[in-house]
Amino acid sequence: MRTLKVLLIMISFLSLSAMAEVQYQIHIKQPEHHLAQVEMQLDVSQPGALTLSLPAWRSGKYQILDLANGVSYFQASMADGQPVPFQKTEKSSWQLQLPAAGTLKVSYQIYANELGGRTRHIDDTHAYINASAYLMFSPKHKDLPLTVQLDVPAQWKSYSGMEHADNEHSFKAANYDVVADSPIETGINQYRSFEVDGRSYGLVVWGEGNYNLDQMQQDLAKLVATTGRIWQGHPFSRYLFIVHAADGARGATEHLNSTVIQKDRFGFAKREDYLGFLSTASHELVHTWNVKAYRPADLVPYDYLQPNYSKLLWISEGSTSYFEDQLLLQAGLMKKEEFYKGLAKLLNRFMHTPGRQVQSVAQSSFDNWIAQGGDHAANYSVNIYSEGFIASWLLDQWMLENSNNKVSYRDLHNQLYQRFGKTTAFTAENVKQIAKDLTGESLDSFWATQVESPLAFEPAALLKSFGLEWQADKEQEVFSGVSGTDQQGFTAVTKVERDSPAWIAGLTSEDLIVAVNGLQLKAGLTERLKDFKAGDKVELSYFRKGRLQQTTLAVRMQPKGPGVIKAVAKPSRQQKAQHKAWLGVEL
Incomplete structure (x- = not known):
């Protein structure tokens, strides 16, 4: 009889464990102010200390980002409304003192206005949700299944590499690692779906621009069909391309079975620009194998609060x-x-x-x-x-x-x-x-x-x-070694190449070059130096920390462009084969 009772208790415990999941709700009621309210609910089996953390970095960006700097109004209580005491123990973690076992409810506000970081961005047209920047986790519950429910404006549509849960604005994941690597795009957007070799693909684009959505879909379908050239098999059954077309946008990030690509809204029409978009899409698709399916052991598991150092990121x-x-x-x-x-x-x-x-x-x-x-x-x-x-x-x-x-x-x-x-x-x-x-x-x-x-x-x-051979451009141009931005009346130095003429002349970043041979710059340093030839020595006047100084720069020439790579005149059989x-x- 006693054995039967123990067995029943174990079955009951296992059933409860199997049913347990972490639930998140993200309410976006003030998108124009870049705000979201996050609610988290999880079952705790015993009283005592429990730590909740928001990652300090996100996958695909190997730098500490301090994502918790957008959190405010943190609160915690039990299901019956009993407040749960807490204190912040470090920049990304909150330690709670649970009075009893039961259902814990946590809420906090997120300020999301970082589009370029591809972590969190909300405005009156959309929200980009990388869970690393929105959803806290408990180390004790990190392996539990979870759901994310969105509360967004009625006209918004929501997409993710995750499967939908109960409705079009809810998603489910096997654990926190999956949701942290499966961003959500919700808002006013355009969507296309297509199939290649029995796998489902989606393309969702937020923002207006000079892109051709049908052409993008056709070309992405051609791209995904080539991966068998490298790998036998796929680590996914469905994949989502998320594209942000916005002023000045750039960059991209790979995820478990999706990617987000950001590009200037008018950066699609020219052949070179569009090829850049396709190269980025290809790069992120490759990552689905190289990083997401297999990656350096130093990155397993992800330590969301500390760097994962590796010599194999190359x-x-x-x-x-x-x-x-x-x-x-x-x-x-x-x-x-x-x-x-x-x-x-x-x-x-x-x-x-x-x-x-x-x-x-x-x-x-x-x-x-x-x-x-x-x-x-x-x-x-x-x-x-x-x-x-x-x-x-x-x-x-x-x-x-x-x-x-x-x-x-x-x-x-x-x-x-x-x-x-x-x-x-x-x-x-x-x-x-x-x-x-x-x-x-x-x-x-x-x-x-x-x-x-x-x-x-x-x-x-x-x-x-x-x-192949690399042929240098015949046309020459002045080379100073200065990289900078031209302003009205001066060039602001951002970089100086080591051992270049500018480096030898003693110039450095943050110098403001204002004159050449005593004459004020009008069109920028590079344009002004076109008036000189190799071997000429020119006097540069520049401000450094507010003090006017002078130096002499010896003009050097270099090929105007990167040159051309082409086939050699008479390639050998071995060269052709290789x-x-x-x-x-x-x-």
């Missing part, structure tokens, strides 16, 4: 950048010449990045959490995107050459997905082992010289192996 971001235009090329959305043009810009930017001699891609990955801008960024460091792209390219070449063009970097990523997708995360040793399994050769030497050390390669030699194995298209 694979997460740089390799994703490396694959993005390859997929467009395969989909017929980008011409071969346009692909080469992108390579020329990348290599030209690399040669104007003095930090390439200082920092490795592994170091850049680890330090991404504290990456700086201004003079320091390009002069003493590299970034995980562009230099990670080049490291991926070099590794691709290594694999092709060590396998007689039988396996490539695509095969390595497919193996990462097959071995680690949805089950665990990979390490540097895993990458090395896969490369050895595929080619029969050790990757240790490559890793030491190209990953753990600053990149060391000759662009001409790399291109030549694929039957090019075909690399991109899947003939040289």
